[in-house]
Amino acid sequence: MKITKVILRRLALKMKGAGFRTSFAQITQKDFSLIELHSDSGLVGYGECSPLFFPWYSEETTLGAISVLQTVLIPSLLDAGEIASPEAFFDATSWIRRNRMARAAVDCALWDLWSKEQGLPEYKALGGVRSAVEAGVSLGIEPTPDDLCRTVEKYMKQGYRRVKCKIKPGHDIQYLSAVRERFGDIMLMADANSAYTLNDIPLFKELDDLGLLMIEQPLASDDIVDHRHLQAAIRTPICLDESIDTIDDARRAIELGSCKIINIKVARVGGLTEARRIQQYAGERGVYSWCGGMVDAGVARGHNLAVATLPYYRYPNDIPGSDRYYAEDTVTPSTFIDEHAMIALPDRPGMGFDLNQDVIDRITVEKWEYGAKA
Numbered sequence: 292m293k294i295t296k297v298i299l300r301r302l303a304l305k306m307k308g309a310g311f312r313t314s315f316a317q318i319t320q321k322d323f324s325l326i327e328l329h330s331d332s333g334l335v336g337y338g339e340c341s342p343l344f345f346p347w348y349s350e351e352t353t354l355g356a357i358s359v360l361q362t363v364l365i366p367s368l369l370d371a372g373e374i375a376s377p378e379a380f381f382d383a384t385s386w387i388r389r390n391r392m393a394r395a396a397v398d399c400a401l402w403d404l405w406s407k408e409q410g411l412p413e414y415k416a417l418g419g420v421r422s423a424v425e426a427g428v429s430l431g432i433e434p435t436p437d438d439l440c441r442t443v444e445k446y447m448k449q450g451y452r453r454v455k456c457k458i459k460p461g462h463d464i465q466y467l468s469a470v471r472e473r474f475g476d477i478m479l480m481a482d483a484n485s486a487y488t489l490n491d492i493p494l495f496k497e498l499d500d501l502g503l504l505m506i507e508q509p510l511a512s513d514d515i516v517d518h519r520h521l522q523a524a525i526r527t528p529i530c531l532d533e534s535i536d537t538i539d540d541a542r543r544a545i546e547l548g549s550c551k552i553i554n555i556k557v558a559r560v561g562g563l564t565e566a567r568r569i570q571q572y573a574g575e576r577g578v579y580s581w582c583g584g585m586v587d588a589g590v591a592r593g594h595n596l597a598v599a600t601l602p603y604y605r606y607p608n609d610i611p612g613s614d615r616y617y618a619e620d621t622v623t624p625s626t627f628i629d630e631h632a633m634i635a636l637p638d639r640p641g642m643g644f645d646l647n648q649d650v651i652d653r654i655t656v657e658k659w660e661y662g663a664k665a
């Protein structure tokens with residue numbers, strides 16, 4: 292495939308209700324960008340660029356990633372000539388340091404386009420082994436354990452089997468114990484987003500008694516050494532999220548024994564190409580994966596659904612339905628979670644979702660178009 296035209300948009304999508312709260316701000320809209328790759332065959336591939344507006348989750352930001360797309364990745368696409376496969380482009384641009392969310396937008400769009408050219412659903416082109424994936428629900432920190440239990444109840448009634456609760460010091464064991472006591476033997480897990488240190492080992496030993504499915508990223512985001520010490524001290528499997536950006540990070544963490552599970556976010560690791568490599572490398576060593584998200588809009592959700600069909604994705608995924616975070620969907624058809632918390636994949640070439648063009652046009656803040664040189 293040869294890329295003949297690229298359209299890049301900056302978008303602002305309103306969140307439902309009050310949005311979500313981070314340690315420094317209330318986020319009420321998703322600021323992100325969307326890339327459209329047009330090929331000489333007349334087909335189009337889509338990729339969503341996922342950093343947050345502020346460098347809170349990773350070092351990338353909405354506007355920084357747009358700059359990297361404009362100055363580095365789009366010129367590389369237009370100068371590349373014939374691109375043999377998404378992996379070929381990913382490897383050819385591996386000289387780019389970090390900036391993996393910007394690279395992921397391009398990698399995902401290339402997979403969408405390439406699988407359309409093959410006439411295959413993207414999940415089949417990737418090597419997926421199932422046509423539906425399980426969703427788990429991810430819940431923020433609530434004012435009291437009772438509030439959390441009420442929220443959990445609402446989602447259990449909708450069919451979810453896996454509940455993930457965000458925790459932080461002072462809002463951990465009493466919350467998780469309350470949920471365990473009230474709901475019995477459900478798949479319960481915690482995400483700490485790096486809120487703890489090795490001084491908290493006694494707390495994690497207490498958490499062992501709750502039989503959690505896993506505890507996600509308890510220690511520093513860039514650490515694998517302290518996680519090794521913690522994993523050696525507790526029975527609960529540690530799942531690494533922020534610490535794993537590349538297959539080499541995964542190799543080091545597995546060799547050290549720093550985790551037993553990896554949350555592979557497509558955006559964080561640079562796209563579907565690297566996600567597929569990590570799940571295979573880790574899975575062959577008994578470390579299984581699942582798919583996390585970046586409060587994604589429709590295009591990123593479509594790619595997440597595809598990646599979660601790969602063989603070593605073995606846990607429920609943070610892939611919400613279309614109505615969870617946003618009043619409007621940027622793609623069609625919308626995604627629904629059935630009464631068993633399963634999401635069926637579209638059986639169409641490519642990612643399987645089209646842009647909801649009315650919505651996209653309405654939420655476009657800025658639009659740029661680039662063509663190949665004659």
Ligand SMILES: [Mg+2]
Pocket residue numbers: 482484507508532533554583
């Ligand atoms: Mg996480």
